[in-house]
Amino acid sequence: MTEPLTDPVAAAPVAKSRSRRRRPSFEIVIPGTLLALIAAACLLAPILPGLPDPNLGVLNGGEGESRMGLFSPGHLLGTDALGRDLLSRSLHGGQLSIIVGLGSVAVGLLIGGTLGIVAGYAGGAVDTVVMRVLDVFLAFPSLVLALVVATYLGPSIPNLIIAIAFFAIPSYARIARAGALSVRERDFVLSARLTGARAGHILIRHVTPRVVGSLLTYGLLICGIAIITEASLSFLGLGISPPTPSWGSMMADGKTDLSTAPQIVLVPGLLLFLTVVSLNLLADGIRHRLDSEGSSR
Amino acid sequence: MQVSKRTRVAAVAALGALVVSACSASVVPDSEDAAPQHGGSLVVGLEGSWVSLDPMRATTYVSFSVLQTIYDPLFDLDENGDVVPNLATGYEMSDDGLVYTVDLEQGISFQDGTPFDADAVVTNFDRVRDPANGCSCLGELGVLDAVEAVDESTVRFTLNRPQAGFPVMVLGGAAGLMGSPRAIEETGGDLAKDPVGTGPFVLDQEVPDNSVRVKAWDDYRDPERPYLDSVEFRVIADSDSRYSSLTSTAIDVADNVSVTWLNDAELNPSLEIRPQGASGSNFVMFQMGEDSPFQDPRARQAACMALDPELIDEALYGGIRLTGQESPFPTESRWDLGEVDGYSSYDPEQAKEIVDELGGISFELNFTNSPDNVRVGQALAAQWEVVGIDAKIRPMDQPTLVENAFGHNFDAMFYRWRGAMDPDGNVTRWFHSSLATPDTPSSNYNLVSDEELDQLMTSAAETTDQDERMDRYRAVAERLAVLTPYCYVWGADWNRIMLTNVHGIPDRPDNIMMLRDAYVVE
Numbered sequence: 001m002t003e004p005l006t007d008p009v010a011a012a013p014v015a016k017s018r019s020r021r022r023r024p025s026f027e028i029v030i031p032g033t034l035l036a037l038i039a040a041a042c043l044l045a046p047i048l049p050g051l052p053d054p055n056l057g058v059l060n061g062g063e064g065e066s067r068m069g070l071f072s073p074g075h076l077l078g079t080d081a082l083g084r085d086l087l088s089r090s091l092h093g094g095q096l097s098i099i100v101g102l103g104s105v106a107v108g109l110l111i112g113g114t115l116g117i118v119a120g121y122a123g124g125a126v127d128t129v130v131m132r133v134l135d136v137f138l139a140f141p142s143l144v145l146a147l148v149v150a151t152y153l154g155p156s157i158p159n160l161i162i163a164i165a166f167f168a169i170p171s172y173a174r175i176a177r178a179g180a181l182s183v184r185e186r187d188f189v190l191s192a193r194l195t196g197a198r199a200g201h202i203l204i205r206h207v208t209p210r211v212v213g214s215l216l217t218y219g220l221l222i223c224g225i226a227i228i229t230e231a232s233l234s235f236l237g238l239g240i241s242p243p244t245p246s247w248g249s250m251m252a253d254g255k256t257d258l259s260t261a262p263q264i265v266l267v268p269g270l271l272l273f274l275t276v277v278s279l280n281l282l283a284d285g286i287r288h289r290l291d292s293e294g295s296s297r
Numbered sequence: 298m299q300v301s302k303r304t305r306v307a308a309v310a311a312l313g314a315l316v317v318s319a320c321s322a323s324v325v326p327d328s329e330d331a332a333p334q335h336g337g338s339l340v341v342g343l344e345g346s347w348v349s350l351d352p353m354r355a356t357t358y359v360s361f362s363v364l365q366t367i368y369d370p371l372f373d374l375d376e377n378g379d380v381v382p383n384l385a386t387g388y389e390m391s392d393d394g395l396v397y398t399v400d401l402e403q404g405i406s407f408q409d410g411t412p413f414d415a416d417a418v419v420t421n422f423d424r425v426r427d428p429a430n431g432c433s434c435l436g437e438l439g440v441l442d443a444v445e446a447v448d449e450s451t452v453r454f455t456l457n458r459p460q461a462g463f464p465v466m467v468l469g470g471a472a473g474l475m476g477s478p479r480a481i482e483e484t485g486g487d488l489a490k491d492p493v494g495t496g497p498f499v500l501d502q503e504v505p506d507n508s509v510r511v512k513a514w515d516d517y518r519d520p521e522r523p524y525l526d527s528v529e530f531r532v533i534a535d536s537d538s539r540y541s542s543l544t545s546t547a548i549d550v551a552d553n554v555s556v557t558w559l560n561d562a563e564l565n566p567s568l569e570i571r572p573q574g575a576s577g578s579n580f581v582m583f584q585m586g587e588d589s590p591f592q593d594p595r596a597r598q599a600a601c602m603a604l605d606p607e608l609i610d611e612a613l614y615g616g617i618r619l620t621g622q623e624s625p626f627p628t629e630s631r632w633d634l635g636e637v638d639g640y641s642s643y644d645p646e647q648a649k650e651i652v653d654e655l656g657g658i659s660f661e662l663n664f665t666n667s668p669d670n671v672r673v674g675q676a677l678a679a680q681w682e683v684v685g686i687d688a689k690i691r692p693m694d695q696p697t698l699v700e701n702a703f704g705h706n707f708d709a710m711f712y713r714w715r716g717a718m719d720p721d722g723n724v725t726r727w728f729h730s731s732l733a734t735p736d737t738p739s740s741n742y743n744l745v746s747d748e749e750l751d752q753l754m755t756s757a758a759e760t761t762d763q764d765e766r767m768d769r770y771r772a773v774a775e776r777l778a779v780l781t782p783y784c785y786v787w788g789a790d791w792n793r794i795m796l797t798n799v800h801g802i803p804d805r806p807d808n809i810m811m812l813r814d815a816y817v818v819e
Contacts, residue, residue: 082672
């Protein structure tokens with residue numbers, strides 16, 4: 001295999017992606033559609049017609065009763081112990097999951113990715129120090145780490161994002177570093193270095209584009225884990241303050257009514273399940289496609 | 298891919314478990330009227346540690362449940378909170394209420410063979426009375442001037458002022474649990490090293506803060522008892538885990554299970570729910586010190602008027618809590634005063650008027666972060682919202698909450714008090730002005746300081762006549778209604794849940810578990 005002296009990705013990224021046309025694959029289309037539907041319903045919840053206020057219940061003048069079953073009049077998926085509409089609460093709770101999921105992936109990707117690329121490209125002492133510090137964090141069980149950070153910071157959306165992003169940073173850094181290491185010794189990087197390009201330029205122009213693909217795929221996976229972590233923190237009472245709905249706190253709320261009113265747990269639980277499975281399948285699908293693109297290149 | 302597969306498997310397993318649990322049948326022998334039988338062992342799930350096997354260190358009802366397997370008290374308390382003889386046969390009080398003469402059972406020995414007599418009682422009381430020993434019961438012993446042996450089976454207690462609660466709080470409390478004088482001497486005064494009493498069980502094995510096992514003492518004075526061969530107490534701090542340990546029959550008795558599990562337990566044919574009643578209560582308490590949004594009594598009254606505990610109870614629990622409380626003495630307890638003149642009961646219109654007058658009320662409500670309390674917190678906030686009171690709810694962990702309470706560091710708190718069997722324990726330690734210290738931690742959490750209230754509480758504690766005492770506590774409650782340090786929500790009702798083949802454990806409003814008469818049907 002001969003190595004080009006100029007970086008094909010940096011030289012013609014746009015032309016390359018347009019040059020290939022592929023059949024839509026079910027691996028990507030099905031979970032993608034499902035995710036889009038859930039996200040749209042959650043984000044549009046405040047303006048959907050016929051959806052009651054998520055915090056209105058029997059104690060503050062809402063219509064209906066405590067613990068109504070599925071398909072009750074006015075409450076399609078029933079109500080919780082305080083008589084609040086489960087569909088409305090689940091969709092509003094989904095907003096929180098989406099914000100926290102995407103937010104923590106963005107924060108983790110930015111910090112972890114940067115650290116990893118710099119460490120991998122620089123090598124030597126920088127690499128050793130950065131990666132050993134991150135290894136320490138990797139050794140902690142992630143939920144425990146998130147618990148500690150969430151307890152310390154207190155309940156708010158930015159704090160939740162920080163707490164969850166925290167544990168993902170080392171994994172992003174490892175992936176980014178591996179990518180950067182493999183690119184570092186390639187000929188086009190050497191030639192760029194020989195022509196006097198500065199390290200910053202090489203990192204942004206040549207190294208980052210080759211790492212971003214795998215980072216984003218991994219980000220999708222992490223997004224699912226982040227949503228589960230948010231739900232776990234809320235389930236344990238460390239998420240956003242009630243009465244603001246969240247899938248985790250709704251499930252904690254309903255767990256004692258499981259034998260008499262299972263819908264209180266099952267409605268948010270099913271939404272959580274579908275979202276996370278779709279994210280995982282989508283990440284899988286995209287990785288398969290990237291892999292096959294890589295091998296046919 | 299690894300993660301998604303694991304997620305899917307877990308979800309399927311969870312659904313499967315749900316289906317299985319929904320159609321369970323009884324797993325223990327059905328034995329409603331079985332006669333007492335000997336043998337077998339009992340495993341009890343406790344909500345906290347017994348702390349120590351020395352009665353001097355007894356703190357919560359959990360300590361007493363464990364200690365009373367090994368040590369007998371001079372007097373037991375019955376389900377009404379009255380004293381009934383155990384090691385003592387009875388007592389006589391002098392007319393001025395200052396001298397109590399107690400007669401003892403004769404011919405009893407401690408588990409190490411030492412005879413139980415008046416001298417042994419004096420030795421025990423001298424030990425707990427010595428401030429150097431730091432008994433957790435010192436507060437109640439301040440009234441005690443002298444303890445003397447009159448003869449071999451009679452002891453005389455002399456008080457420095459009348460105290461109606463003396464038999465309940467002292468003779469039936471931690472100080473009344475009798476340890477062997479020889480063991481006290483040999484352990485240098487620390488019975489935890491070698492717990493020896495006259496009780497039905499002897500210590501087998503103790504793992505501090507985790508589990509303790511006792512086995513039947515063959516020479517117990519009642520040859521028929523105990524029925525059980527052994528008892529193991531296990532600490533399972535989380536109420537939900539305690540309940541699931543019971544449903545899986547890993548334990549036989551679960552102490553103090555959250556009310557939210559009652560619906561589930563009722564559907565399970567293997568379980569029996571034993572409500573213990575309540576001597577304490579759940580309430581919202583307000584910080585009355587400077588800079589608090591609740592410094593103005595009208596703000597506190599408006600907050601109480603906005604709440605309808607019956608409606609909240611109906612929505613959350615189907616109407617099973619002890620609501621209707623308007624004094625520190627819960628509904629259906631012995632000192633229940635019913636409606637109290639001047640208490641700010643449910644009246645949303647007037648609450649709204651006061652809130653408008655005050656230009657709005659906004660504060661933070663603290664409570665422990667158990668799922669049950671988080672629901673109650675939301676329910677309270679929803680009712681306040683209706684009258685224009687803005688409450689931010691802030692769940693926190695139990696130790697932080699208690700620390701903030703003692704440090705007077707809160708606007709308002711939803712709080713549980715376990716309750717005292719003598720009514721004085723439900724008022725003086727909470728409301729006496731000598732404890733209203735904003736800068737030092739104290740049990741007068743909300744800084745109540747009112748001279749009239751102080752006098753009313755002291756006079757009620759000194760009265761020995763039950764009816765007269767009841768009247769004086771009504772006066773205390775009426776003064777409290779004016780001050781409104783609390784909005785009462787409902788009684789701190791205990792629920793013990795057991796497998797249906799466990800019998801013979803008496804119900805008590807202070808939730809102490811007596812296992813002398815307990816038996817298991819195999």
